[in-house]
Amino acid sequence: MNASQPPAEQPAQPSSPEEPVPAASAGGGTDAIDAFFGRKTAPESAAQRCGLIAIVGRPNVGKSTLLNALVGQKVSITSRKAQTTRHRITGIRTHEDTQYVFVDTPGFQTRHGNALNRNLNRTVLASVGDVDVILFVVEAGRFGLDDAKVLSVLQGPGMEGKPVLLVANKLDQVHRRGDVAPWLKSMQERHPFAEFVPMTAKRPDDIQRLLQVVRPYLPEQGWFYDAEALTDRSDRFLASEIVREKLFRLTGDELPYTSTVVIDKFEEEGRLRKIAATIIVERDGHKGMVIGDGGERLKRIGTEARQELEKLMDCKVFLELWVKVRSGWADDEQRLRSYGYE
Known part of the structure; x- marks a missing residue:
């Protein structure tokens, strides 16, 4: 299926009333989903690691909420209004031998062409160009035209070989296990994602699992910031x-x-x-x-x-x-x- 011409955004439809979705887990979600796709996580190493992780997606998909959960404290604002984030916001999480430096980007703008939105889109492009791994955030069970336009940026020039993890957020809003695997299979056909991560950003267990999935993709190198740092913003x-x-x-x-x-x-x-x-x-x-x-x-x-x-x-x-x-x-x-x- 051509990612630039997706079907109109539709919520996932229940497959049967007797298949409730269990608690979300990152790195492929349920055991059934793990078995369907297989695990592709890179080999672990005991060396110190540090790297840049971009969080990208359409406006109002939950990127700032995810960043705050990953950092463990509020560093990016949230609201129901789309296009809330306007700056490249860096959040830092240091855990054991790994420092995660997250970059929360504005939602990629496709509907208005004013100078503000052009500025926001330049920020997105600059952010994804110099990171080690990208978290592409979508709503679990949904993929619309605005999602596809963001994905097309991740498939553009200079992005070859850069690992992109599909973070299927808001899994708690999908009510049947049978909805998830077929949808993930369709996403697999759109892009060779390095990982599939169905999750709910508000669940601490999911956040810990996502950190574990991201870690092997970060370079073995010293930390950029002090261990106590939470953000580079004043x-x-x-x-x-x-x-x-x-x-x-x-x-x-x-x-x-x-x-x-x-x-x-x-x-x-x-x-x-x-x-x-x-x-x-x-x-x-x-x-x-x-x-x-x-x-x-x-x-x-x-x-x-x-x-x-x-x-x-x-x-x-x-x-x-x-x-x-x-x-x-x-x-x-x-x-x-x-x-x-x-």
């Missing part, structure tokens, strides 16, 4: 991301995704952080959505962001929020750079 960057997450979570579908957050001030005074941030929107009507009646929504955004930042940074946080209108910013290359988009 507290200032994390502050802007947490505010943006609360913005999207509390405005839902009312607010277009072309809104962003700029940190105007980030000061450290002992165990106190003084932060001033501006929420950038494109229209006056969007400004009203963010502020809410009597300023209540903006106040809630600030309160929830402050509480999470205090937990992440283990200190007191004083947070000021402002809202400004900047029409057309998402299609202005100069403004994108000034707002921190690479």
Whole structure:
């Protein structure tokens, strides 16, 4: 089957009512699935390992949730709104003799051609070009046109020989074991994936199994970061991301995704952080959505962001929020750079 011309996205159909799916496991999932495909994991070695792992997939497929679970702490924001991640976010997990350096990429954009989306797609392409292994995240039992477009990037020039692991996330939403193996067989026909990993990112056992599957694909070399490191991003960057997450979570579908957050001030005074941030929107009507009646929504955004930042940074946080209108910013290359988009 040609991956560039897939059928329309359809949920997997139950095969029979008496075949419940057992708890997900990585590296091929159930014993039946392992037996069907065979294990292809590279031989183990006791040498120290370290490498870069890109997490790619269409928007809103669960990449940021997976990254946070792999790292063991929140380093990338999540929301139901597609296109939440906009930067190459690095999360680090050091376990025993192996350091995993994960790169969470924006969802590959196929529907809008503005400067922001072109920037996001450049970030995806740059991320996959210099990593050791790629985790291609899809929803278990589903494969639509947007998934196929991301896969076509992984099959493009310069990708020859780079191991791609198919991470079939949200396995808990597939209700019959019989649905999974035929779907995985169809995916095997689309691309010679190095591994098939049906799993649920919220299950700790699945995360541990995925780490075990990834380890043999990392080079034998020294670690890039200290063993205690969790991300290469600064507290200032994390502050802007947490505010943006609360913005999207509390405005839902009312607010277009072309809104962003700029940190105007980030000061450290002992165990106190003084932060001033501006929420950038494109229209006056969007400004009203963010502020809410009597300023209540903006106040809630600030309160929830402050509480999470205090937990992440283990200190007191004083947070000021402002809202400004900047029409057309998402299609202005100069403004994108000034707002921190690479």
